[in-house]
């Protein structure tokens with residue numbers, strides 16, 4: 001029987017996955033606040049140059065160059081289509097002067113050929129595509145080589161006992177529901193597969209709008225590899241809890257003692 005086109009599918013058909021991803025997952029103001037503050041505290045100067053690895057639609061790069069007339073950014077991603085989308089929807093909306101201080105580079109993060117910067121940023125766990133120790137150490141080494149003398153590498157990481165489970169976490173938003181789907185986790189290799197689905201009020205869906213094949217790295221493993229790659233020091237900044245709202249806060253503080261939460265989020269900052 002022929003499939004009858006259904007109006008119920010309309011919202012998913014009209015949706016733009018990159019727009020939804022940015023809205024659901026990213027918060028460039030908070031990320032760049034953290035980078036600025038942390039660099040200033042560690043290095044007693046303002047960071048001026050940023051390289052964002054795995055930059056996707058370059059939202060963080062745009063936030064960076066928007067914040068200062070001497071700020072420059074390089075966004076590195078190997079996917080030309082996602083960079084083109086970012087150029088059209090994010091970069092081209094910047095004031096022309098800011099736009100000139102941002103360059104998108106279609107390349108593998110291991111060989112971007114970008115000049116040395118104050119900060120290399122790798123967010124939303126993207127560096128977990130490197131699944132073996134030698135591969136991740138190789139990435140850390142190349143990120144370190146891309147830093148100026150007092151540069152820093154900033155990454156995020158998540159974990160907790162929920163991270164080891166197969167689950168779907170639904171977050172309802174105004175016009176859609178964001179679904180984080182941990183579809184598979186292999187305790188033998190540490191490899192996991194996750195998807196992002198979007199579900200709309202009319203019942204239509206964008207299943208597996210994004211899929212990630214990662215290794216779930218632990219914080220001690222990351223810090224050991226950072227040291228092996230030559231970083232002088234690495235620090236974990238643990239996300240704080242807002243007692244008032246009973247929600248995770250935007251504040252991340254350095255610590256050697258995390259909590260055994262079901263789900264935690266942290267930044268890892270490595271100093272050259």
Ligand SMILES: C[S@@+](CC[C@H](N)C(=O)[O-])C[C@H]1O[C@@H](n2cnc3c(N)ncnc32)[C@H](O)[C@@H]1O
Pocket residue numbers: 025026053054055056057076077078079082107108109110123124126129
């Ligand atoms: C999860 S998205 C990250 C988007 C954005 N940085 C964020 O914070 O949400 C991962 C991106 O990494 C890119 N990517 C994966 N492996 C890469 C590699 N080896 N070199 C360059 N880009 C890579 C993909 O093309 C994709 O756009």
